[in-house]
Amino acid sequence: MSEQTMPNWLDQRAFLTPERVALVTEDEILTFSELQKRTKEMASRLSSLGIQKDEHIAVYAKSSVEMVQMIHALSYLGAVGVMLNTRLTIEELVFQVTDSSCAYIIGEDSFKDTLKEIGKQTETPSLSFEELKGYQTVPSSMFEEVIMDAPYTILYTSGTTGSPKGVMLSYSNHWWSAVSSALNLGITEKDQWLAALPLFHVGGLSILMKSVIYGMPVHLHTSFDIEAVHDAIMNKGVTTVSVVSVMLDGLLDRLGSERYPANFRGMLLGGGPAPEVLLHKAAEKSVPVFQTYGMTETASQIVTLSPDYALDKIGSAGKPLFPAQLSIELDGKPTSAHEIGEIVVKGxxxxAGYYRRPETNEDTIQQGWLRTGDLGFKDEDGFLYVVDRRKDLIISGGENIYPAEIEGVLSSLEKVKEVGVVGKEDEKWGSVPVAFIVVREGMALTREDIAAFQKEHLASYKQPKEIYFVNHLPRNATNKLLRRELANWLKQRRNVQ
Ligand code: ATP
Ligand code: MG
Structure with a gap:
């Protein structure tokens, strides 16, 4: 069978709708035709630098027009983009560049020193976008087609449960992600999507793919600024924004008693659990929220809850997108409704797998079904509820305890700013939950207050047996809580008051 191809996405888009807006940034507005022209120029320079088909190129930049060009330029060369998180430490960056066998590291001018350092430590040529401009635009052959099964990007998982793994995503994966999302949300001529999530994260990168596939303008924000996002929705025609819960919370506070314009379609909320209070708050302000469940391995969302069900099915992440399937499994068998098991998805x-991780691939992907490592259940109507990470489950005297549930309850205490729960070895019970709490500034909270509150809201076996007050919680570069680091804190009794 011959391999499936498509016209290069940016070429095709620039051919079909050249004058449509592709990108809106603080400084400029670019049409698809303009973006194509600049991208081809960059691709040509990359080619004269020596970049070849199938080579892995690390990209180290915050969201910018150049970063967008870079991603599309790689498609003209048939090279694979390894998107590096700009918040990683040098050590973490070195690991990812080495692990993914990069041939070059290219990045933002302001990161010149870091680029040099990673280059030195990994013995990989590195250069900034500015330095790239020193290379000539030579007439070079560019691929006019993309091969659907070929890898396009490698994105590392956040490293929340272990060391980050390089997820290979093909053109086909990105294509189906964009198409599945459109089948779910629909597309209108008026749609404009705001990307404040970084492009090195799958939540941001998927917006860029949608832009070129749908022919839709993307408002590209370098960082998340509540005021700028609010203004873009109120005054600049943005209809959809991808957010994580802390962003949504900030935006709802900023909205106050105002209302978003009628053409605003909604917030695509993902990345982690959504607190119920937040969903009620959004409903009160008539802000439609599409709750989603997904991960780097699924090229962003794979399960989504439409706003019509936001309150009826509160806490649910919804149903699988049209081409996807969802199963909950326990001991290799599908569970019945409301029974908790591992979330397994296909689509x-x-x-197709993690880069250079044959054993993990064998364990996690079987006949196209991906074992997510997340626990959840389906209700009688097939709606998914995500419960927690499998690795973080606490088994206490034979009872299963989900840290996320306890965190959810304790964080509803007004004086609690952040909370993290882990299991601690216990002679009698095997393991017991303990909580780390960051108290809101200027507020006083005692262990007795917490004990009284949890007595009312949590079954006794779920009540944390020890409470530690701390100044901060350990988080990774995606701002996710690192419970394994909390477990280390316990062992070392460091940072613990
Ligand atoms: P690693 O795989 O390296 O441990 P990670 O899983 O945090 O890191 P990502 O791919 O960025 O890396 O995150 C995906 C994970 O985020 C999911 O597997 C899930 O645990 C969590 N998540 C995503 N959406 C939701 C949701 N709606 N509710 C609860 N958790 C969610
Ligand atoms: Mg993961």
Missing amino acids: PMVT
């Missing part, structure tokens, strides 16, 4: 947006 054309699911990765």
